[in-house]
Amino acid sequence: MNQHWSLERKFMILICILIAIIMFMVTAVYIYIEREQAHELIGHQALTTAVVVSEIPEVKQVLTIGSNPEEIQPLIENIRVQSGAEFIVIGDVEGIRYTHPEPDKVGQAMVGGDNEGALVYGDSYISLAEGSLGASVRGKTPIYDEYEQIIGVVSVGFMISYVDSIFRQGLMGFVLWLVLIFMVGLVGSILLAKSIRRDTFGLEPYQIARIYKEKGAILESIKEGVIATDQKGCITVLNQSAKEILAISSEAVGQPIKEVMSESEIAHVLASEKATGQYETFYGEKQLLVRYQTIDDDGIYAGKVASFQDRLGIQEIINTLSEVQQYSQDLRAQTHEYTNKLYAISGWLQLGHTKKALSFIHQEIGQQKEYEQVLFEQIQDPTIQAILIGKLSKASEKKITFLLNEESMLNYTWPVETTAAMVTIIGNVLDNAFDAVSEVVEPKVEIFLTDIGHDLIIEVADNGAGITLENIDKVLEQGFTTKEGSHRGFGLALVQAALKDLKGSIEITKNEPKGTIVNLYIPKVRGDSNECLDFRG
Missing domain, CATH: 3.30.565.10 (Histidine kinase-like ATPase, C-terminal domain)
Known part of the structure; x- marks a missing residue:
């Protein structure tokens, strides 16, 4: 025998799988969007810091008159610490560093290959590049002299690992919310299953399916015609005998009874909650014996059922039974008559x-x-x-x-x-x-x-x-x-x-x-x- 899962178990497993798939998809989208937003947010912070540094007079003086770079190193380092940046590097038009968090790298060429936009085209932008300290998100902007000539570039960077750490902090909160949603979905699936089971009178889905098949087989096997309507008067059930007796097709299911069986007593009764009908009625030239039954749904009218059969078929059965009874009586009469005659013959013989x-x-x-x-x-x-x-x-x-x-x-x-x-x-x-x-x-x-x-x-x-x-x-x-x-x-x-x-x-x-x-x-x-x-x- 096939093993069937209970409704609670089936709902719990299926809804959990569905929630898990949705959570996975949402998480993937969240990670992509949040990571991009984190990069963009840190990039704007880096670019803003770079623009501020590019306007400092001491920075412009160092690049213009060739002063000692060490004079601005403490200033830049102080700004770096306050902004939280990993590095603030100032370079000349040749890309030679004037400042760097690691003093021994001052005087060396800037690494990353992403200075062209600032030094050549004068653009301020955000870039992602691999530098001497590692992969970083950078804000770059040109430095102009008093004649609006590009004299250098400012590069402010935050390490990718730092950006990812900020992203991971938000992700942990998001995951906690996902777990909560999963638990709510699990509890909801159980409550939903119990509610549906109450509506189905405690029957499991496979039991309902079996009852539905059995009902169909029973309806098709009985000789009486059966037709049912809902509260709106539309046909919901129509068995084969009803199709043959009433000469209607399966397409009638779902249609209003008054349209399928227009101007008939059966249609009038089935289409109205309060209408009643006679036990004997005519449909076309056929005389039918009909029984009506109202469908009650906890005190609410839910439709009607009519079962009927051709009176001619019943009359044939009655006639047959009547004649069988008549034959039985005739046989008893014949037996009785011949018994009397035998008694008479026996008497005459005994009397000589x-x-x-x-x-x-x-x-x-x-x-x-x-x-x-x-x-x-x-x-x-x-x-x-x-x-x-x-x-x-x-x-x-x-x-x-x-x-x-x-x-x-x-x-x-x-x-x-x-x-x-x-x-x-x-x-x-x-x-x-x-x-x-x-x-x-x-x-x-x-x-x-x-x-x-x-x-x-x-x-x-x-x-x-x-x-x-x-x-x-x-x-x-x-x-x-x-x-x-x-x-x-x-x-x-x-x-x-x-x-x-x-x-x-x-x-x-x-x-x-x-x-x-x-x-x-x-x-x-x-x-x-x-x-x-x-x-x-």
């Missing part, structure tokens, strides 16, 4: 009524063969076969005569994706017919199926009480029922929703002399046109 038992068995076999001929020879679709077998058993248990019209003929096999819808349509229509004849003395339900043309036509007829004129327009409404009890009135509403998906239609008419006929028309090739609902009394 062998002929009656044989007659009953032959009757059942004949009826079964009749059903099997129509089911397995004339109806090719396995889904419809399974539905009808289940309903035959249910009708037998309820003592309902369930007739499968001998002229029924289905040669078309429906695609797998239509299975749930077909189960919902046929199953619920037959269940409603069974309920309609439950109180009839001789209950009878008949079904006819054909697909000779372009549509699958299913006709279910019963001899029940029928539907009154005032209720015929309400039977497809969800929750409407003429039966007592709750959780009823959903059968035909589910049929209508499934027909809409298959682009089919339903027609309800009266059966003569009594009862109801339900005709279903389902196109084999589904187009883009909406279904037509036709009610005829």
Whole structure:
């Protein structure tokens, strides 16, 4: 497993390295600038002293009338001591020394080769040269007689070692400040790391990165669409399912939700702190089930999250579960019915009524063969076969005569994706017919199926009480029922929703002399046109 540094340690090391680099660069610049300034400052001091010495009358007299140089040596030496200079040298136009801190060098030529500017051009300047005493910073100026003629030169110098010692004194103070700054930076890095860690709920950066990756993987793996906005109503999160359901691209992230999903309830709710929305809403032609959640940041509104999914997908799951439950009930009914028949046969045999038992068995076999001929020879679709077998058993248990019209003929096999819808349509229509004849003395339900043309036509007829004129327009409404009890009135509403998906239609008419006929028309090739609902009394 990879070892990760803590946030405090990482901040401390990285900031210390950064401060060290900055300190090194600043120190280099400081040394260069301060050294140059020190040289310049000492040079100006040397030049000022040289100018003052060049104006002393005794100096000019020595150079003019050729007096003994020793006469001005004490004077110059006194000035040198008071100014702090390393040397003050007076030379004639030939560069021969008249004064020097070391008397034995008086009378010798000046060393350094930097007298030309003063003796030839009459300039006053600062120079850096190697003299008899060593490298020094010098101030040089010409000496003029009363006729403004150059008669000599004054050279005042400070040794480089002296200049550097002054520079080093300033450098030590600068280094102490650098150490203090480094310590402040170190403490600041630790405090900053602790502050950031509090803001990140005590999580290390690598932990935050892992959570971010996990969140992305989770968002992309769930089937529900998820879209989140910040307090300004701009999109911050958008998973793949949301892109597919809403038909928007990844470029929508960062844009205002009202621009991406204009004139929609979802956009209105997500863009406003106080707005609320319905659990069911429409976006375009899609009916969505939506849940909203506000993001709270310590009592401050920070945005909203909406999770949603297409109602059609949920409805398919509900239909599938409903039919599984229905199949389970049908199988129990079939088992119960056959158990009763076996008990009856067993009883007849025990009582010696062998002929009656044989007659009953032959009757059942004949009826079964009749059903099997129509089911397995004339109806090719396995889904419809399974539905009808289940309903035959249910009708037998309820003592309902369930007739499968001998002229029924289905040669078309429906695609797998239509299975749930077909189960919902046929199953619920037959269940409603069974309920309609439950109180009839001789209950009878008949079904006819054909697909000779372009549509699958299913006709279910019963001899029940029928539907009154005032209720015929309400039977497809969800929750409407003429039966007592709750959780009823959903059968035909589910049929209508499934027909809409298959682009089919339903027609309800009266059966003569009594009862109801339900005709279903389902196109084999589904187009883009909406279904037509036709009610005829």
